[in-house]
Amino acid sequence: MKRIKMNRRDFLKGSAFITSTVAGSSLMVGANPELEAAPATPEKATASRKTAIAQCPYCGVGCGTIIQAENGKIVSMRPDKDHPTNYGLQCIKGLTAAEPIYVDRMEGDAYVRKDVWAEWNKPNHGDMEYISKTKGSFDEEHFVRVPYKEASDMTAHKIAHLAKKYTGNSIALYGSGQLTMEGQYLENLFMKGVLGSNTIEANARMCMTSAVTGYFATLGSDTPPLAYEDIELADMVMHFGHNAREAHPIIFWRIADHKRKADIPTVVVDPRYTGTSKGYEDINKDNSVHVPILNGDISFLNAIAHVLLKDHKDVIDWDFLKAHTTGWKEYTDGVLNNYSPEQVQDRMGGPNHDVSPELIRRVAGMFADATRKRLARSKGKQADEGYGGVIIMWGIGYNQHIHGQHNVISIVNLLTLTGNLAKPGCGPFSMTGQPNAMGERFTGGLTDRLPFNQPLKNTSHRKHMARHWNVPEENLIKAMNSENPGFAVGMMERALKGDVKAMFLVYATHIDLPDQHKLVRPAMMKTFNVVQEIYRHAPNNLYADVIFPAATWGEVDGVYISSERRINRVEKAAEAPPGCLPDMDMVIDKGKEIAHLLGMDADKIFPWQRKEDGFYDAQEIFRAVCAASEGTDTDLTGLLEVEKIDGKTPYQQLRDLRGIQWPAPSYEAAKAGGTKRRYMLQEGKWANKPYGYFRTQDGKVHMKLCLQDYSQREEITKKLMEFGDKEGVYTIDNIPLLKQARDMGLTPDLPDEAERGQTWDKVPAGKYPYWLGLGVVYEHFHTAKSNRSPTTRRLVPEMYVEMHVEDAKELGIKDGDKVRLVTRRGFYEAKAQVGVKSLVKPARNSVPRGYMFSPWNLSVADSADPKKNKWLVNGVSSRVWDIVSGQVDFKKLACRIEKV
Missing domain, CATH: 3.40.50.740 (Rossmann fold)
Structure with missing residues (x-):
């Protein structure tokens, strides 16, 4: 199999995003320099200086970090040039991770x-x-x-x-x-x-358990089956609910660099037009697609499958489906009968979230072409000798749905249908939030x-x-x-x-x-x-x-x-x-x-x-x-074997190799750094392996047709909106209702869209005309730590709400105005960030009309004291949860805007 190798020199010098590699230089993409960071020059150790290796304390990418301490205090960070995840690069959060450690710090009794x-x-x-x-x-x-x-x-x-x-x-x-x-x-x-x-x-229950339960339901075990090096082997990357450029910058940089070199197509499925889409378009606009869906992901994925089954039959892996899956017949019949691009239009988010049949067919064609490239390389070879195909990545936003687990199952379904499953360069890849x-x-x-x-x-x-x-x-x-x-x-x-x-x-x-x-x-x-x-x-x-x-x-x-x-x-x-x-x-x-x-x-x-x-x-x-x-599928006993035979402690092994990917069930596996890819006999020699092709009881991928049906949307959602609004109504007493909402792919709220188009003070009391989504902003991560950092606080100093220019005009809101976002459950206050030319930082993402967005990371940056705190966005969020994953939907709330 041809391997595409990537070293730090390639990543730094070959990247279209680096203007210089000297210390203090910026790693920039297009018109969004604030999204990028710098490679660091190692500093010489002194008698009073101590260094330690670590994984960055912020997102789940796992960048290698060198912690630097002087006189017993942590003073700074620099990227670990020897770590295979980030190649000596780091985003602004990781670079400033030392700043908040001693701020407002407790000690003593x-x-x-x-x-x-x-x-x-x-x-x-x-x-x-x-x-x-x-x-x-x-x-x-x-x-x-x-x-x-x-x-x-x-x-x-x-x-x-x-x-x-x-x-x-x-x-x-x-x-x-x-x-x-x-x-x-x-x-x-x-x-x-x-x-x-x-x-x-x-x-983890609030960010990743839809991925957890989705993996369990389909593959029989948790976590992505791939490695980051599969990014550089892929022929296409799709993101669902994943603004990678802000949430997981190193992953975005690696994909973008690969896109520049190999000209791979990229697709970003997100209600907002974000820096991720902009960055890919700066490289090649012709093969970069933004799909502005609001909640209709299941229908979109099913519609892609429909098009592939109808128009690209050569990329359907029938042999694999029949030998290694269950539920494939119900799935293929269901998407063929009910999920054509024309049939799903009512679930594509409505006005301003337009996903036309033509756009769906275009994405399906790109998906098919990428799959064909993998098939051409694999022809006449073993499965692990070819490489490429499609990687589908998703983030917290995709998991945070009433139907989060069904979202994930729908991704695995599509990849399984086409054989793009857990092979070099293709497969499902959830990106974790917490480190x-x-x-x-x-x-x-x-x-x-x-x-x-x-x-x-x-x-x-x-x-x-x-x-x-x-x-x-x-x-x-x-x-x-x-x-x-x-x-x-x-x-x-x-x-x-x-x-x-x-x-x-x-x-x-x-x-x-x-x-x-x-x-x-x-x-x-x-x-x-x-x-x-x-x-x-x-x-x-x-x-x-x-x-x-x-x-x-x-x-x-x-x-x-x-x-x-x-x-x-x-x-x-x-x-x-x-x-x-x-x-x-x-x-x-x-x-x-x-x-x-x-x-x-x-x-x-x-x-x-x-x-x-x-x-x-x-x-x-x-x-x-x-x-x-x-004896489990996470077996790490190989590390103990290495210690026994070579005398090297487990921690020393992890240090020397800059990490080991589980499982590592044998001496050989541990020495080699663990297992890059799981399933389909890719784990290598493993005595007493606890599963066969997949971790499920029968060793097969369990496919399940997930549905989306808006026929009773208003009636069911009206009941969902009582949680947190009507006293004494508890979700745990109404699980059949939650199941019905999950199985129909609904939202926790519905805005009163008929009330749009008038100034904020003319909207009747008790009406909530706009969608509101809560998420992350690049400069901040933890509400506790990063908003105590003077650097990141200076970059984004206050709570903001992204607003479309025309919505703001109709509401009578000007850029920089202080506004109150109100839902049935509470309110928070923010500065109006009107369009991408706003004077309110960071002003880099575009929201569709009728949709507002604020980050949760700044929720207590004004004050954690409830008497003073006005930025607590989770005061407005719904508690409605997916009945299997337990995840809550923070992305589709109904709100009203009031000028303060």
């Missing part, structure tokens, strides 16, 4: 609410179920500083009491894709193995999951994990039989109803969740909340009964996993401020204390001891993860 501490110090500890009456305030006057061990002892006793009285499932944990994988693994052990709780969620959300998925840190891609209901794997965790299997059975309907949303609705009594919030912020004013914050007012946090004025602290100062990225040891399944080292570069402990250490401590109080053998479950430096050894936990992964 734990913070405990004064009234909680006073109650605890009463005889017999007073009311063990007491929660603070001062929630909603940051004020120092409401807190007392308490030594870590004493605060931890109080927390352990209160949690154990609640677990005994109300069951372990009354205890919730909201974790994070920013934790190290070792910490994530232990949090799951603690919740399911010790407490027997199934109420464990993470911010270690893949680790959260790997370790099973979500409702109903166990580590290593298996559910709690898998009897043999449940027994396997009970043995490795040294916990009674009955605890895992309790977790399995305990319900958390609605996942993250359900956890909060259960708290409102009184079923959840306590919450741990670990390296995740509650403002990631939807419907803040009507759901999340009222729920947290009713629970005992234990927060592990680095910033004194982080949003979680408003509702904390106890706050434990934590160490952060760069101050802890461990690993992250990137979107291509690459396990990267995250090394400790500096000591955390005094009193700030790694989250992993805190879960071991609380796990031991609570296990003991519940009558369990705590030292057997948590056998690790602190090292001389006072911290637990993360590599010991990583070895335990590797050992427990044996």
Whole structure:
């Protein structure tokens, strides 16, 4: 097979985007220089300087980063030139990742609410179920500083009491894709193995679980089957709900560079015309397509399949379908009968989201041509000897639908139909949001999951994990039989109803969740909340009964996993401020204390001891993860074999290779850097491999025809709009309604479009004429970190809303006006960014008429205090979720505009 190799020299010197490679030069595309960044020149080490390698702490691309510390403080970052993901380049977020680390930083003893501490110090500890009456305030006057061990002892006793009285499932944990994988693994052990709780969620639920469940439903296991190097082998790349240039810049740069060299076609499916589309058009407008769909992705994908089946029969892989799939007949019959480009026009988003039959046929023709190129190279060869075809990438926005899982299944269907599945240069590729959300998925840190891609209901794997965790299997059975309907949303609705009594919030912020004013914050007012946090004025602290100062990225040891399944080292570069402990250490401590109080053998479950430096050894936990992964499709035991034979520790292997892609089930696989591609016998030699062609029980891809039907749209959506608007109406009590909305491919809201065309003050009360979408902006990532960075804050300093010039004119809104965006659930305020010539930064994306857009990253950049905060976009979002993936739709809300 011909391999297209790409090295850093090619990427830098061959790129159309680099004007110079000297330090401080810009990596620019077209008219959007603010979207790009710079290659960095290595700095010489000095006696006071220490460097450590890491994966960038922001998005899931997993760029290699060199952390630089001086005099015990992290001072700067530079890209790792030896890392195979980013070739010594980095975006502005990664380059400035040191800036926010010490801003508003907590240190020292734990913070405990004064009234909680006073109650605890009463005889017999007073009311063990007491929660603070001062929630909603940051004020120092409401807190007392308490030594870590004493605060931890109080927390352990209160949690154990609640677990005994109300069951372990009354205890919730909201974790994070920013934790190290070792910490994530232990949090799951603690919740399911010790407490027997199934109420464990993470911010992955809000960004990636539609991809997770879509992969499980079709291929039988989670995560993309490809590697980033497949980008340079592809003949066509499509993006769905994925503004890669802002959300995953390195991936965009790699695709754009490949497009420049090989002239591949690119398709961006997005309601907005973004920098991603603009960048591709700057290279070659003739083979760059923007498809402005709003919600009609399933119909669009089915229509492409229809055209291929009718007009491009030579690219249909009938042999593969018949031998290695199920459901193909129902799928092909369904798309042929009901999904012609003409038949789907009512689902293409309506006015200003025009996707004509001609455009659909054009995209289908490009898809067919790219597939033919792969077929020509593969003719007469083994499947892995050819390369190329179509890669379909998608981001958080594509997952965030009521029908998110069906969106993903529809992508896999189309790729399977044409044989563009998990081969070199083609296949499905979801791009993750959080830096270690893949680790959260790997370790099973979500409702109903166990580590290593298996559910709690898998009897043999449940027994396997009970043995490795040294916990009674009955605890895992309790977790399995305990319900958390609605996942993250359900956890909060259960708290409102009184079923959840306590919450741990670990390296995740509650403002990631939807419907803040009507759901999340009222729920947290009713629970005992234990927060592990680095910033004194982080949003979680408003509702904390106890706050434990934590160490952060760069101050802890461990690993992250990137979107291509690459396990990267995250090394400790500096000591955390005094009193700030790694989250992993805190879960071991609380796990031991609570296990003991519940009558369990705590030292057997948590056998690790602190090292001389006072911290637990993360590599010991990583070895335990590797050992427990044996026999699963995530098998990492090859790293232990290398250590045994060559004497090289797992962490040293990861450092030397700049990451290993799981699985690595043998000595040979680990030495080679793991497995680039999964499925179809591409994994190489693997003794006792736990699956055949695919990970499904029958070894086949499970195709499923996903439908979209707007015939009852208004009637069903009217009911969906009651959640968060009508008091006492809960999603977890209305799952049949959610299923109906999912199966018909609907939206959570519907705007009152008839009310458009008049000034803002003439729109009747209770009417919401416009669509509103919430997403990301390039310069910011985490609400906690990046908006504390002076560089990125200077680039985008305030909340904004993108508006079409004609909409603004009709509304009577001028560029720069302060406006209020109101939905049925709440409001936020923003500056009007009217068109791409706006004076309000960043002004680079175009929205269609009738559609507004704001980033969530700046939600608390004005203030995390609710009395002052006016930018909290998730105060307006819907809580309606996909009944399988649990993801919420943040993209299609109905809003009204008011001038402030």
